[in-house]
Structure formats: structure tokens, C-alpha cells
Amino acid sequence: MAKYLLLKHYRGAPAAVNDVPMDQWTPEEISAHMQYMHDFAARLEGTGEFVDGQALAPEGTFVRYDGEGRPPVTDGPFAETKDLIAGWMVIDVDSYERAVELAGELSAAPGAGGKPIHEWLELRPFLTAPPTIRE
Amino acid sequence: MDEALLRSLTPRVLGILVRRGADFAAAEDAVQDALVEAVRVWPADPPRDPKGWLVTVAWRKFLDTTRADAARRRREDLVEEEPAPGPTPAVDDTLQLYFLCAHPSLTPSSAVALTLRAVGGLTTRQIAQAYLVPEATMAQRISRAKRTVSGVRFDQPGDVATVLRVLYLVFNEGYSGDVDLAAEAIRLTRQLAATIDHPEVAGLLALMLLHHARRATRTAPDGSLVPLAEQDRSRWDTRSIAEGVEILQAALARDRLGEFQAQAAIAALHADAPTAGETDWVQIVEWYDELARLTDSPIVRLNRAVAVGEADGPRAGLAALAALDDALPRHTAVAAYLHERDGDLATAARLYAEAARRAPNLPERDHLTRQAARLNARRGR
Numbered sequence: 001m002a003k004y005l006l007l008k009h010y011r012g013a014p015a016a017v018n019d020v021p022m023d024q025w026t027p028e029e030i031s032a033h034m035q036y037m038h039d040f041a042a043r044l045e046g047t048g049e050f051v052d053g054q055a056l057a058p059e060g061t062f063v064r065y066d067g068e069g070r071p072p073v074t075d076g077p078f079a080e081t082k083d084l085i086a087g088w089m090v091i092d093v094d095s096y097e098r099a100v101e102l103a104g105e106l107s108a109a110p111g112a113g114g115k116p117i118h119e120w121l122e123l124r125p126f127l128t129a130p131p132t133i134r135e
Numbered sequence: 136m137d138e139a140l141l142r143s144l145t146p147r148v149l150g151i152l153v154r155r156g157a158d159f160a161a162a163e164d165a166v167q168d169a170l171v172e173a174v175r176v177w178p179a180d181p182p183r184d185p186k187g188w189l190v191t192v193a194w195r196k197f198l199d200t201t202r203a204d205a206a207r208r209r210r211e212d213l214v215e216e217e218p219a220p221g222p223t224p225a226v227d228d229t230l231q232l233y234f235l236c237a238h239p240s241l242t243p244s245s246a247v248a249l250t251l252r253a254v255g256g257l258t259t260r261q262i263a264q265a266y267l268v269p270e271a272t273m274a275q276r277i278s279r280a281k282r283t284v285s286g287v288r289f290d291q292p293g294d295v296a297t298v299l300r301v302l303y304l305v306f307n308e309g310y311s312g313d314v315d316l317a318a319e320a321i322r323l324t325r326q327l328a329a330t331i332d333h334p335e336v337a338g339l340l341a342l343m344l345l346h347h348a349r350r351a352t353r354t355a356p357d358g359s360l361v362p363l364a365e366q367d368r369s370r371w372d373t374r375s376i377a378e379g380v381e382i383l384q385a386a387l388a389r390d391r392l393g394e395f396q397a398q399a400a401i402a403a404l405h406a407d408a409p410t411a412g413e414t415d416w417v418q419i420v421e422w423y424d425e426l427a428r429l430t431d432s433p434i435v436r437l438n439r440a441v442a443v444g445e446a447d448g449p450r451a452g453l454a455a456l457a458a459l460d461d462a463l464p465r466h467t468a469v470a471a472y473l474h475e476r477d478g479d480l481a482t483a484a485r486l487y488a489e490a491a492r493r494a495p496n497l498p499e500r501d502h503l504t505r506q507a508a509r510l511n512a513r514r515g516r
Binding site: 049052 | 499
């Protein structure tokens with residue numbers, strides 16, 4: 001029983017094997033990709049392992065506190081930011097091995113030419129609640 | 136309304152339906168429906184015979200569902216309204232439900248969810264909240280678990296060890312939502328102990344009671360962890376400790392030692408010490424030796440190294456630690472602690488910081504970061 005975050009990067013991950021930008025796919029290939037993602041999430045709901053999945057807009061704003069009585073300062077978006085998150089899925093699984101297995105399946109989503117993208121997904125464990133029995 | 140009573144009746148009512156010939160999955164749904172109905176009706180109109188009421192309502196709901204299904208399939212399965220009493224069960228129904236819900240074909244998380252619902256009488260929503268997953272996900276996990284065990288014969292004897300592992304997980308892992316999982320684990324283990332005479336069931340119950348007794352002192356008001364040595368022992372629950380010790384002593388007297396009895400014995404030695412300094416670490420090391428023989432778990436050997444460090448000094452503890460794989464969870468934290476006791480504050484501070492980065496949960500990470508900061512501040516002076 002452990003939760004993992006599967007992070008999909010726009011930038012920052014190593015290059016995928018089938019590394020063709022989505023705007024150069026055919027519309028059918030895009031549909032097939034979307035269907036794969038949808039089916040994957042639905043299947044995880046069926047196995048009782050799905051927690052959450054969200055996609056993020058590529059452009060964000062940096063915000064920071066600027067002192068008492070002043071509005072927060074905003075900056076960006078920065079075109080040069082090295083790491084850019086595209087979206088995530090949260091899963092609740094019995095083992096690390098199962099999390100790796102599922103991440104591998106998600107990375108097999110079809111892309112250009114209908115072939116798997118082999119995209120690198122980042123797998124991060126959630127910090128848990130502390131166990132009751134420690135010594 | 137007495138919700139504890141209501142939920143304690145769950146396994147017996149479910150057992151009766153299954154004995155009458157209902158399949159487990161449908162019977163379980165029917166019992167849940169009956170529990171919901173009871174919560175609605177009982178406050179204004181409490182039944183004289185709560186169990187009889189639940190059986191009647193659950194059986195009616197089972198028949199309604201079965202008839203609706205049958206109609207949909209255009210079949211004419213006739214179900215007897217008043218079934219003949221089945222053969223006298225050889226094994227207690229409640230016990231059979233524990234076995235079924237902890238069946239080895241289930242994954243740990245499925246077994247936990249099914250146990251909490253079918254034996255504990257919790258709703259899917261409550262279980263979902265306790266494990267921080269969406270209700271739909273938990274519903275699927277439970278119905279999948281029911282399908283997995285649907286072919287298992289109800290009167291087949293099971294393995295107590297698998298049940299104990301599930302109950303241990305309920306006690307030890309999970310989040311505090313509406314449901315107090317630790318208290319629920321104790322209730323379910325107590326109920327199991329009343330059903331089957333087994334020293335390891337008693338051992339687990341004692342272990343839970345002894346740890347539960349310290350619960351109020353384990354975290355500070357700000358949520359930070361308080362290590363055992365710094366806990367306010369005057370606030371430990373002496374009734375819970377006394378009960379745990381009594382149950383443990385009766386179990387140990389039967390001379391069939393198992394890992395839960397050994398763990399409980401260690402917890403009892405901690406509970407017995409009026410101050411941390413008076414802890415009988417020599418005996419604790421001996422119990423860890425027993426435990427290592429019983430389980431061969433690297434975590435046990437890690438905890439043993441801590442105990443050796445207390446009994447024979449930090450150098451001895453570090454020597455015991457050196458024999459273990461440093462990739463073990465909490466290995467670095469233990470090394471940091473032993474180096475601090477040995478007076479090597481620079482190494483201890485560095486290891487505490489490293490342990491914090493590898494901590495599997497937030498309170499432990501914060502605790503280790505504070506330890507590193509405390510030593511760094513002292514060295515900076």
C-alpha cells in the first residue's frame with residue numbers, strides 16, 4: 001500500500017525513443033494516444049489502484065512574497081526553465097515493482113506512426129504516514 | 136445508537152447469510168445495505184433483537200437483489216423465503232470470514248479493505264478516507280477482492296498467520312480520518328481472540344495494546360515525533376498496558392513462541408521501565424535474538440543493533456550495525472544515533488541529514504532534520 005506519482009515531463013526528462021512532437025502526428029495518431037491514456041486510467045480504476053490524474057498547462061507563473069503590505073511579485077514564464085511538468089498520475093499500489101510495471105505500460109502509449117513513444121516517466125514515492133510500531 | 140454494537144454484529148450476520156446459501160459477494164452487499172438501514176431506523180425505533188433484525192433485513196435485501204437479477208436474466212430461479220437451517224457449522228462463521236478476507240490469493244491492500252468492510256462493517260467511503268484514495272477506487276478494489284475469493288469454499292480452514300498480517304497492517308499503516316484504524320485493529324483482533332485460542336493472536340493483541348497505550352505521548356502538539364526515551368511516561372495508558380501484559384503472560388506460558396509474542400515482550404519491557412534509563416536493555420537484546428531466530432528479518436537485526444548500543448555501549452551497537460546492509464530503511468538514522476552516543480557529533484550530524492533525505496515519511500524526516508540541526512548548532516558554538 002504505497003502511493004506513487006508518475007510524472008510526465010514536457011522538458012527535463014531524457015529524450016524518448018519515438019521522440020516526435022505531437023503536432024507532427026496524424027489526427028488519428030493523436031486520437032489513438034488519447035484513447036490509450038483514457039483506457040489506462042479506466043483500467044487502473046477497475047483494479048482499485050487509481051488515485052488521481054491531471055494535465056497541466058505548459059506555461060506557468062513564478063510568484064513570491066514581497067514584504068508586508070505589498071502584493072506578491074510575479075515573474076515568468078521562463079522559456080529557459082529546464083524542467084517542465086506536463087501532468088501526473090497518482091497510483092496506490094502494493095509494491096514498488098507494481099509501480100514500475102504500470103509506469104512502463106503508461107510509457108508505451110502510442111505516438112508517431114502508431115508506435116510506442118517509450119517516453120521517460122519519473123516515478124516518485126509519496127511520503128507516508130509514520131507507522132505506529134517503530135522499535 | 137450503539138455503532139460499535141452494530142458493527143460487531145457484521146461478521147455474524149454475514150456468516151448466517153452465507154450459511155443459508157447466499158454467495159459471499161451478494162451477501163456482503165446485502166449486509167452493508169442492512170447496516171445503512173439500521174443507522175437510519177434504529178435511533179427512532181431500536182430493535183429488541185439487533186442481530187435478528189439485521190439478519191431479517193439483510194436476507195430480504197439479498198432476496199430482492201437476487202430476484203431483480205434473476206428477472207433481468209429472465210430466469211426463474213426460485214429462492215426459498217424461509218430457508219431450512221443449514222448443518223451446524225464446524226468452525227465459527229466469524230473466524231471463517233477472517234480467513235476468507237485474508238485469503239492468500241488477495242494482495243495485502245485488498246485483504247485489508249475487504250477485512251475492514253466485511254468483518255469490520257465499515258463503509259467503502261470510510262475505508263477510502265482512511266487510505267486516502269477515491270471512493271470509486273476503493274469500491275473497485277473491494278469488489279475485485281470479492282470476485283477473487285468467490286471460488287473459495289466458506290468452510291475451508293484458513294491460516295491464522297495471514298489474518299494476523301492483515302490486522303497488523305491495519306494497526307500500523309493508514310491515515311487518521313473519521314475512522315480510528317488502530318482502535319479498529321484492536322477491536323478486530325480482540326474479536327478474533329474471542330473466536331480462536333491461539334498464542335500468536337494473543338501476542339498480536341498484546342502488542343497492539345502495549346503500543347496503543349503510548350499513543351498520546353508519541354507526538355507533540357505540533358505533530359512532531361517524540362522518541363520513546365523522551366515520552367512522558369506518566370501519560371501512558373496504564374490500563375491498556377496492564378491488559379497487554381496480562382494477555383502476553385498467559386500466551387507466553389503456553390510455550391509456543393511466535394514473532395508477535397516476542398515483539399510484544401519487547402514492548403512490555405519498555406512499558407515496564409519507570410524511566411528510559413531504567414529500561415532492561417539486556418533482556419530486550421535477548422528478545423531481539425529470539426525474534427531474529429523466528430523471522431530472520433533485517434529490520435529486526437537493525438532494531439537489535441539499537442538495543443545492543445544501549446545494553447553494551449554505542450561501539451558495540453555500531454559493530455552490530457556494520458554487519459547489516461546499509462540500504463536498509465532507517466539504517467542511516469540508527470548509525471547517526473549511535474555515532475552521537477559515541478561522541479562523534481560531526482559524523483552524527485552528517486548522517487542525520489542524510490537519513491532525513493531518505494526518510495519514508497514526513498514526521499520522521501522532520502525529526503531527523505531537527506536532530507541534524509541540533510548537532511550543527513551545538514558544534515557551531
